Amino acid sequence: MAVTIKDVAKLSNVAPSTVSRVIANNPRISEKTKIIVRAAMDELGYHPNFIARSLANQSTRVIGLVLPNSTDVFFQNPFFPTVFRGLSDGANERQYALQINTGNTDEEIFEGVIQMVQGGRVDGVILLYSRIEDKVLNYLRERNFPFVVIGKPFKDVELITYVDNDNYMASKEVTNYLLSLGHEQIGFIGGDLNFVVTVERLLGFEKALRDAGIRSNDDYIIHSQFLREGGREAIGKLMNLQDPPTALVVADDLIALGVLNTLSEMNISVPDDISILSFNNVLFAELSNPPLTSVEINIFEIGYQAAKSLIQILANPKVPVKRIIVPHELVKRHSCSHVSVVEL
Known part of the structure; x- marks a missing residue:
């Protein structure tokens, strides 16, 4: 017989609603209670049915990621796997999954975004780039669909939440x-x-x-x-x-x-x-x-802050627009030296 929330609640000596809040990582639940409930879940072998929860809440618990280029660039340039790790950590903290959208052309990427949004596959979108002109960004704004940009937007900066370096x-x-x-x-x-x-x-x-x-x-x-x-x-x-x-x-x-x-x-x-x-x-x-x-440029932190910012928007659509500037630092090694003086 399948283990239920009621079974976890009974073993934890809490209400079933408290178990639900622990699963959702509700900040109003104390860490002590979370530890007790999670221990009971482990002991009973209880695994939350996130699909059922998502259907009930009309939420996919999925964030769409839009890459600037084809998957070849994604796997060749270490920036993208590193920023992806930051995004993954930020999403996992709130039990969100990530879905990558890419394509061989800009048009394929755009069509993929339309399918994600209109197909109800994702709750929000993170753009892993900022272009001078971008059909995807304009489309998301026109539909008033939640999104965050990694990179400073080219225009309407004060209206878009973004994460970047200076x-x-x-x-x-x-x-x-x-x-x-x-x-x-x-x-x-x-x-x-x-x-x-x-x-x-x-x-x-x-x-x-x-x-x-x-x-x-x-x-x-x-x-x-x-x-x-x-x-x-x-x-x-x-x-x-x-x-x-x-x-x-x-x-x-x-x-x-x-x-x-x-x-x-x-x-x-x-x-x-x-x-x-x-x-x-x-x-x-x-x-x-x-x-x-x-x-x-702290790539991991850029990804983490982008995921965190989008999830805050999803939790409260009225949250103020944010401009998050991640610090940078010059790391001096051995590829620079004083200019060589040529003797005549």
Whole structure:
């Protein structure tokens, strides 16, 4: 015979309603009571029927995740698995599951979102990116469907809850760091300009140069995919210039890895011949040769805060719009040094 909530309540010496509140992790229930009830659930082998609870509450207890690109990018770039872990932890705390939506084209991704929303498959959506123009975001706003953005929205910032770093300030700070090492010929390898993160980092980079009285060189600015191949292509173009840069700000560690590999093949030494500084501080930044100086953006925390913020909206649709800025920190390793002085 199946174990019921009443059986758990009897063993715990509490009301069945209290057991339900423990299952829902209601903050009004004391930790002592939660421990007692959960111990009784374990002893009896009771497992809550979340599907039945969801039907009763007209809730799926599922959060939809929308990726910016195909699954190839998701699995290749360590940013996404790391942010996914943060999202998973934030969702699991409140017994929410995650459903990933992706596709090979923007249109496939958009259609997938429509199916999730109109099919009642998810309670809310988290966008793992912020684009200059985005059909998905506009669609969610038009339907007044709960969502949170990872990344600063391009417009209507005050109307959308989002989680991000201060990418403008971070890029400005790291460019100033390279300037402090004596570099003036500084290049920038960014991601896709359709993404707000790329625009913000480029603006911060250019502002630091202007403040130092240095004109930005268009030949030193290249945009590529957030993949290792993008770094290989970009550095090839830069090092073939008649007067190549002595330092680079790279928008992503995976791009920077492609840069390092290509420079090694070209017998160009880092940091003796050129300094490299990148963003995200994923594991291989420390393990690369040389170890990369990189901006720690706390990827896990970004995901965790995004899930937490959406669940708060789902619990109370009138909760105020939030702007959550996760701190960043420059982690100095061995890919940057003072500019080499060429003796004439």
